[in-house]
Amino acid sequence: MAKNIASPLNCLLIYNIRSLIYFVFKGLFMTEIHNLAIIAHVDHGKTTLVDALLKQSGTFRENQQVEERAMDSNDLEKERGITILAKCTSLMWKNVRLNIVDTPGHADFGGEVERILSMVDGVLVLVDAAEGPLPQTKFVTSKALKLGLKPIVVINKIDRSDARPQEVLNEVFDLFHLLGATEEQLDFKYVFASGRNGWAVNSLHDEQKDLTPMFELILKEVPTAKGDKAGPFKMLSTTLNYDPYLGRILTGRIFSGIAKVNMAAKALSRDGKILENARLSKLFAYRGLERVPVETAEAGDIIAVAGFTKATVADTLCETEVMEAIEAQPIDPPTLAMTFSVNNSPLAGKEGTKLTSRMIGDRLKRESEGNVAFRITESSDKDSYEVAGRGELQLGVLIETMRREGFELSISRPRVLFKTEEKTGKTMEPIEEVVIDVDDDYTGVVMEKLGSRKGELVEMKHSGSNKTRLVFYVPSRGLIGYQGEFLTDTRGTGVMSRLFHNYDFYKGPVDGRRNGVLISNSDGTVVAYALWNLEDRGIMFVTPGAPVYRGMVIGEHSRNNDLEVNPVKGKQLTNMRASGKDESLKLTPPKVLSLERAISYIEDDELVEVTPKTIRLRKRMLDPNDRKRFERQKENIV
Secondary structure (H helix, E strand, O other): OHHHHHHHHHHHHHHHHHHHHHHHHHHHOOOOEEEEEEOOOOOOOHHHHHHHHHHEEEEEOOOOOOOOOOOOOOHHHHHHOOOOOOEEEEEOOOEEEEEEOOOOHHHHHHHHHHOOOOOHOOOEEEOOOOOOOOOHHHHHHHHHHHOOOEEEEEEEEOOOOOOOEEEHHHHHHHHHHHHOHHHHHHHOOEEEEEOOOOOOOOOOOOOOOHHHHHHHHHHOOOOOOEEEEEOOHHHHHHHHEEOOOOEEEEEEEEEEEEOOOOOEEEOOOOOEEEEEEEEOEEEEEEEEEEEEEEEEEEOOOEEEEEEEOOOOOOOEEEEEOOOOOOOOOOOOOOOOOEEEEEEEOOOOOOOOOOOOOOHHHHHHHHHHHHOOOOOEEEEEOOEEEEEEEEOOHHHHHHHHHHHHHEOOOOEEEOOOOOEOOOOOOOOEEEEEEEEEEEEEEHHHHHHHHHOOOOOEEEEEEEOOOOEEEEEEEEHHHHHHOOHHHHHHHOOOEEEEEEEEEEEEOOOOOOOOOOOOOOOOOOOOOOOOHHHHHHHHHHHEOOOOOOOOOOOOOEEEEEOOOEEEEEOOOOOOOOOOHHHHHHHHHOOOOOOOOHHHHHHHHHHOOOOEEOOOOEEEEEEEEHHHHHHHHHHHHHHHHH
């Protein structure tokens, strides 16, 4: 009997000894991990710097062919030259693993930035040596400082001819102080670098050799990833994507415990409610640019897991005995909304394959699950959806992605989301901080245009090389449609950056588009002869041979009223007029509107028809009699 009683005690003792040996062994031989993010303004060189870090760490073979900006894997990222989605990579340097997150720099994708900062223990703040800190630098840095992260400053592109590294370094210090940085955060370390050429130096007089000074600074300043490895498994989901074979793949940092393939787990919502019970069917770790399967992962590491069907961003994935969710960072509310509806034009269904409201709704729901910056609301008639987001660029990227997937949509004009102040009951509207770098010759026209859009000039200073930096506070609705006008006014030389500033009292009406539009009064195909006769009426948006329909916008009128015209009317053939003479007609090239330009160009009574191959403008009501009846009703109401 004594032997039987001692047997389970011996087993328990052996188990505890094995556990102790396991953790001692892991403590001696496991790889040290440092988690950091790279944050900066758009086009200051984050992704290019990550490329250089990967190459110099030996992540790529010496003869391996790697694309430029390899981290920008999305097609839209490659085309636009910006980072849209936060991505993880991993590299080894002196037997230490660096998990690096490349973040978006545009404020419209701030939801990505806010989430990933909870995964890291340090940040590289990258600043252009010529442009200095810009709005998105301010935006992402403020989030990092509030989380208590100590930044490492990288003054990048110091090989530029107009670089002013020391002055920019002082501007970064002033920015940190303005954002309420602590004494420890103000005592930041820094390097000067050229990410494109692959070198960094601690002093401007040091030899420009490689990125070793940056690697050494990261190992010194970014704390080693910590976590209770003996505790229960807990991780916070920060990004979500889909795999056709594995389903949802959730990426995040393990805060405690060890994750193992096929272990039982559950998902908790932000308020601690159980969403589902599941098993970790697959675990993935980041190695270079690849996501590779692993059997186990420990506290401190950044991993991706599969096996959950309901869990989403900001949920806690954990072992079954855990009852408390990990605190998730709040997300700034959306400030802009558009209506996505079924394409009901006469040309609907000729290019796309996904046409119904159900398909559109399912796609938008899936997007909102992975991107918490979006808010989707279905209309009462079930045929349209209001999509609220951070800005025109973010919404434009969603629309462009959907059209490439085969969707056909009708998109309304963007509208800002107002709030009502509780104390006074007055209407509040979103205000944006706009920073403009422009040649001295164009400062007058920029100030005039933004002044008419209710903009308030708060700073004006000379920024070198005959350029001026202007800082405005402008209502978000006053900036809708201004980007194209700004580029025209500055001959393409101006640079404008925007950032949500705050909500303030309603600033009054803002003038809309000054010109009317040319509207087709017939269905058919555009004829060159008809466009030639219409050229004195305004600027055309269509080319000969393009299909048109009644109610479609084909150009911009030279006056402030809308005008119905016939772009399909050919030349009457007689003995004196031969059809062959049309070949000698010389037409002014049409004005081709990009998706973002089209969305910002339309008025409230117009829509953008988006298909996989074509972007068209149209009136919301195609029948001219319906439009006139609606205008009369509006006048009677007023």
